[in-house]
Amino acid sequence: MGNNALDSTPRATHESGANQAGSFFTPMKPPLSFTDQLELMRNRGLTVGDEELALRRLSETNYYRLRGYWLTYELNGRFIPGTTFDSIWDTxxxxxxxxxxxxxxxxxxxxxxxxxxxxxxxxxxxxxxxxxxxxxxxxxxxxxxxxxxxxxxxxxxxxxxxxxxxxxxxxxxxxxxxxxxxxxxxxxxxxxxxxxxxxxxxxxxxxxxxxxxxxxxxxxxxxxxxxxxxxxxxxxxxxxxxxxxxxxxxxxxxxxxxxxxxxxxxxxxxxxxxxxxxxxxxxxxxxxxxxxxxxxxxxxxxxxxxxxxxxx
Incomplete structure (x- = not known):
């Protein structure tokens, strides 16, 4: 009998999403292109004036770095009406x-x-x-x-x-x-x-x-x-x-x-x-x-x- 048959310890895999403690994680989100990132922000109520400029800034500054700066512009997962990309960038x-x-x-x-x-x-x-x-x-x-x-x-x-x-x-x-x-x-x-x-x-x-x-x-x-x-x-x-x-x-x-x-x-x-x-x-x-x-x-x-x- 091989070593694998003798070892009954459960193994976590990325496919199952389980860890070795036996609990399960939410499947990892797929990566988003800069265009998709901007569209996601729009879908949550953000006003984007200059799209080309916004995309350039996203490409130079990680989405999750900027994420911390719109906490004060957000309510229940959506942007407060009137929030612009420029206001986040100014912050x-x-x-x-x-x-x-x-x-x-x-x-x-x-x-x-x-x-x-x-x-x-x-x-x-x-x-x-x-x-x-x-x-x-x-x-x-x-x-x-x-x-x-x-x-x-x-x-x-x-x-x-x-x-x-x-x-x-x-x-x-x-x-x-x-x-x-x-x-x-x-x-x-x-x-x-x-x-x-x-x-x-x-x-x-x-x-x-x-x-x-x-x-x-x-x-x-x-x-x-x-x-x-x-x-x-x-x-x-x-x-x-x-x-x-x-x-x-x-x-x-x-x-x-x-x-x-x-x-x-x-x-x-x-x-x-x-x-x-x-x-x-x-x-x-x-x-x-x-x-x-x-x-x-x-x-x-x-x-x-x-x-x-x-x-x-």
């Missing part, structure tokens, strides 16, 4: 502009966080203190952070990053001031959030550099890492539920929500402490991006009507 373009603005605004915050982490960690605890789990509350979480750093170090060695090659060849290890240059923002955020304040004053010293208490900075870095990753992967920011939220200062608590406006408040508070002269130009850039797409509602992002005054 998409606003989101692109917001993601670019947020990415650029976070960049100096990330660099400052790296700098202060390396400086205070090394000055108080030593050049290799980031590798010593005694300075951290959760040793398992610290081990995961070190695994991430090891992967980044190996990648940097393969790529011949000068500061990494130099330190490894000369010292056999990376001091914290070199290590932070190859750490992801997520690793920096995790290490900061894991610092044990009973073992050192590093967490407080870094937070002082941002003008807030350590628990606030921990929350902000974690949240901004999440937002940075959304922007870096070109994911939708507009009308998104924030699964990683920031703790707001008491004076901003009335604007707390699981949508996007709190992110902009956090950025304002960091800039007014660290780079107050730069914030007005950053805000002007945000205003320009939003004004260019004035027909798109900011309500899904929980922007209040007076958002410009609040962020001023």
């Amino acid at each position: 998409y373009e606003l989101d692109c502009a917001l993601r670019t603005w947020v990415w650029e605004t976070i960049a100096p915050i990330e660099i400052k966080a790296r700098t202060l982490f390396a400086y205070h960690m090394s000055m108080e605890c030593g050049a290799l203190a980031h590798e010593d789990n005694r300075y951290f509350k959760n040793t398992i979480a610290h081990a995961h952070s070190m695994e991430s750093l090891t992967r980044e170090r190996n990648r940097a060695l393969r790529d011949g990053v000068p500061c990494v090659v130099h330190n490894i060849e000369k010292y056999g290890d990376l001091p914290i001031w070199a290590a932070v240059e190859i750490m992801s923002m997520g690793t920096v955020s995790q290490l900061y959030g894991n610092l044990d304040s009973a073992k050192s004053g590093v967490a407080k010293s870094i937070a002082n550099g941002f003008g807030v208490k350590p628990f606030i900075l921990k929350s902000w870095l974690r949240h901004l890492t999440y937002i940075r990753n959304i922007c870096g992967h070109h994911s939708r920011l507009y009308n998104r539920i924030m699964t990683t939220r920031a703790n707001l200062l008491k004076r901003d608590s009335r604007h707390d929500s699981d949508k996007e406006f709190p992110t902009f408040l956090v950025l304002k508070r960091i800039y007014e402490q660290s780079w107050p002269k730069q914030w007005p130009s950053r805000l002007n850039g945000l205003d320009a991006a939003i004004s260019k797409h004035g027909g798109v509602s900011l309500q899904p992002m929980r922007f209040p009507e007076e958002w410009r005054d609040i962020l001023k």
